Every structure is written in structure tokens, then in C-alpha cells.
Amino acid sequence: MDIVDKELESRRNEIRAGLEVLYHLNMHISGWDIPELDEKEASQKLFKMIDEELAKIKKKVNK
Numbered sequence: 001m002d003i004v005d006k007e008l009e010s011r012r013n014e015i016r017a018g019l020e021v022l023y024h025l026n027m028h029i030s031g032w033d034i035p036e037l038d039e040k041e042a043s044q045k046l047f048k049m050i051d052e053e054l055a056k057i058k059k060k061v062n063k
Helices: 003-010 012-033 039-061
Strands: none
Touching: 003 012, 012 039
8 A cells, every 4th residue: 555545545534424424415405495305316316416526527637
């Protein structure tokens, strides 16, 4: 494991926590805005959106 791996691994929990905050915050907001929210459907759509946005960032970084 090189220095970059060690540094990123040391922050894995922070990265995970940030992603959880992103997910839960958006689910809470959706729940407030849509009283009859289907949480499973909303989760799937939110994960798809997050994946799409991560793909855009990856593409930009890898140019």
C-alpha cells in the first residue's frame, strides 16, 4: 500500500459518513416534499443520480 492508499484509507469512514449524509439529507427532503413517498423507489432513483454525477466527475478528472 502506497502513501496515497494509506491516506485515503485513513479517511474511509469520513468519506462513507459524507455519502450517508448526502443520501439521508436528500431522502428527508424528498419525504417532506412528497408525503406519499415510496422510499425504495426514491432510494433507487437517488442512487442512480449520485452514480451519474460521480461518473461526470470521473470523466472530468480523467481528461
